[in-house]
Amino acid sequence: MNDDAKARPESNSHLKPAIDGYYEQLFRLLPVALYSCNKEGFITEYNAAAVALWGREPVIGRDRWIGSLEIYKLDGTRLQPEESPMARAITTGSVNNVEEIAIVRADGTRRIILSSPRLIYDNDGHLAGAVNMLNDITERKLTEDKMAHLAAIVASSDDAIVSKTLDGIITSWNDAAERILGYTAAEVIGKPITMLIPPDRLQEEPQIIDRLKKGERVDHFETKRITKQGKVLDVSLTISPVKSNDGRIIGASKILRDITEQKEIARLIKEAEDRFKVQLEQKVEERTGELLAINEELGRSNHELEQYAYIASHDLQEPLRKIQTFADLLRSNLDDPDAVEAYLAKINTSARRMASLIKDVLNYSKLSRSENVWGEVDLNLVLQDVKNDFELLIEQKLAIVSVSQLPLIRGDQQQLRQLFGNLLSNALKFCENAPRIEVRCTNKEILPDSMEYTLAPGTYAVITFGDNGIGFDQKYADQIFVVFKRLNNRHYYSGTGIGLALCKKIVERHKGFISVQSKPGVGTNFTILFPAQSTPQ
Amino acid sequence: MKNGKTCFLIDDDIDDQEIFALVLKSVNPSIACVVANDGIEAVSKLTKEETFNPDYIFLDLNMPRMDGKECLQEIKKIDRLKETPVIIYSTSSEQKDIIETRNLGASDYLEKQSSVAELKKRLAHFFK
Structure with a gap:
């Protein structure tokens, strides 16, 4: 076996001598998917890893260029077999280094692979076909996407997200951290987190670290932090321990939310509420006062009504009763001129008294009404x-x-x-x-x-x-x-x-x-x- | 009603004093009528003159200085008059006044009449 199974384009090696013996075994047993096509594109050889990747055995003499059922560009565009990297390598005689494509397996699942076709030449230097190595990078891709996604979330967060070591040294710093706290990442990474803590709150940091070391989270801890410009902010901190793969706590991530405005709004609301409460109390007091005054006035007017009723039944009746009585007495003494004179005088007095009472009562009641x-x-x-x-x-x-x-x-x-x-x-x-x-x-x-x-x-x-x-x-x-x-x-x-x-x-x-x-x-x-x-x- | 009884009228109204005395005389000429012009004068007389023991007390309600109700309370404080009937003699015929004075110890209530004949009839009823 002179030729390398992973043939170099410039080498003159070909596949055939490797089939037998050591290289053939190597080809078949390599845990990476390999297959080869002749210059017409028909699949000539493939290994177990390729079958596992495709989820099928290709049909020799029929399947061309690709072993999977379908292939796609990563943007989702379908590629025909003759547009595959393998086909392009053989038909153009040149290769791209590697190409990421998606394949559809026999069971319908998709995988993302790195396709790396290499051309094979015969002893005369003529193009004989190509061998392609397919690396399944689906998992790596997913992880990368997830990480990119997470990184994007961190980068675009409105809250400052900062990580630090257990010694309190800043290790990461997102855009929002820069926006809120004024320092750029370059200015703070590697510096102690205490630079953000007001002097009178420095005792907070060891307490936080103690809790993190025990694996505890610190949720919505309201405190104050200082910006680069020296402004003191009201902040809410959520701090979680960061663990290494083996579960050791190696640092902490901190989400810092600027709640200065929120606090200010809460204060304004409270102030407005208090003011409103005072105003309300004043209003209630005023209204109560008015009601009491009206009540008092009603009481007075009721009392006056009672007095009028009393007047009508007593004082006004009294002269009237006397007039009647003296008229009675007058009648029974008509033959006594002195008595007649006296009773007439008394009747007259009572009548005058009655008149003055009526006048006074009217005056008094007029005063109430007018x-x-x-x-x-x-x-x-x-x-x-x-x-x-x-x-x-x-x-x-x-x-x-x-x-x-x-x-x-x-x-x-x-x-x-x-x-x-x-x-x-x-x-x-x-x-x-x-x-x-x-x-x-x-x-x-x-x-x-x-x-x-x-x-x-x-x-x-x-x-x-x-x-x-x-x-x-x-x-x-x-x-x-x-x-x-x-x-x-x-x-x-x-x-x-x-x-x-x-x-x-x-x-x-x-x-x-x-x-x-x-x-x-x-x-x-x-x-x-x-x-x-x-x-x- | 035996002869020689005394009736004590407490009333500030001089006309009413005159009418009462006149009618009383016509009902029973043997009853002496003693008059006080208001509550203060009456209470003063009753407390100072221990030999003055009227058989009946007629008491007006609406009087200056001390009204009939106050006067009634003062009379009831005098031991020797505990059993003496006090008859309220008033223009008022209000239930409130009737009940209140009864609770204060008045034994009867006589409304001042506008007819002499009616007053005579009522007083005759008392002194029959």
Whole structure:
């Protein structure tokens, strides 16, 4: 055997002498697929490895160029047998070094092979055919593809993927790592990973390494890392041990996600939520306040309705009942002219009382129903008007009314006139000596935490209305503002019992406050607070 | 009803005092009618004058200073008057007032009448 079975193109060796003996055995037993064709392309020889690769025995004298059923380019284009590397080598007389093609085996499976045809010449140097070695590279190709795929995934990842040794030395660095952390691969590979860790977090690294050595993963560990530019990022780390083929842990791969923005968004959401919560609470508080105010107003109006019902059933009935009673008595005493006169007078008194009660009740209820007619009211003018109304009574009683400068306030002129009218009328009425009536004004600041008044904070005009009348026991101070609560016998002091209730209502409608201090035999002093409109002139 | 009894009327209304006394006299002229102008005056009289032991107390509800209900409570505190009937004498005929005063110890409730004849009939019923 002079000739090499894997014939070199330039050698003159041919297949024939190798068939027998040592080379023939070599040809047949080689674990790599080999076959040969003559110059017409008919398969002349093939070995067991070729049969195993093709999954069939070629038919000698019929199969040309290829032993498999079909062949394809790697891009999927089908090749005819005469387009195969073997056919091209023999027909053109020249060979490519190696060529990757896909073959379809008899069972339909595909394999990727390296086809390496080599030309064979006869002793005269004429082309006799070719021998082809087929290397099955399917597995290698798959692995390569997978690795390329993985590499592409790593390269195109949005997350930084970095590997390091167990000593913490950086061994790989993807594009995203460069984008996020600012260093190029060249700048960091071979450098310690601690260059990325803020000084106050350096203790994290040994802890991470300890866990990796035990084969544990570190999942979504939120921490901070520093970029090349010195910016501190919020990051989420997932670190897995990397094992060698024999299972030893040789390093770690680290996926680093920049969550700075995410954190910032979470913070903004939290802030917005908190703000919203506060606003919501404020709204709820406001609404609750409004509801409470409405409720209070309803309560007041209900209470007033009850009072009207009471008035209708008691106080209005009372004069009516007397008129009927005295009419009865009058009838049975018609022959007594003095009695007739007396009962007629009583009937008259009751009728007048009835009229004034109806008038007062109407006034009081009108105040509930009517809208305030707001405007700037000069209390000096109001009081002057009231004084004019009572001029005659003031003269009769020898009363002295002294008034200091009063303020302008925002209010309803008619109501305020009624208020001063009632107060002046009371002062003139409940007295035994010549009335001395003093109206004074000062200012008062009500602070937000004031417990003294149930008034909104702010500046108030304080008007005092004092007299030297009969007064009353201070313990009745609250009662006098209640409708029909009278402290004095009507026989001695006339009145309907509505006047001061009306005063209280008017003051409250002006967002003010009225109170009274009194001492029997000394006098009574009403204090009225109104929200200040402007300083006293 | 024997002669020589005393009826104590507590009412701030002078007209009502007059009408009551007039009608009472026509029902039973032997009953003396003593009057107080309001609760304070009545309680003061009852506590100060220990020999004053009315057989009946007629009590108005709507009065200045101390109203009828307060006055009733004060009267019930006086030991020697524990058994003395207190009759509420009021313009009000409200169930609420009737129940409330009964719970406070009033023995009866007489609504002020607009007819003299009717009042006479009611009082006659008490003093028959």
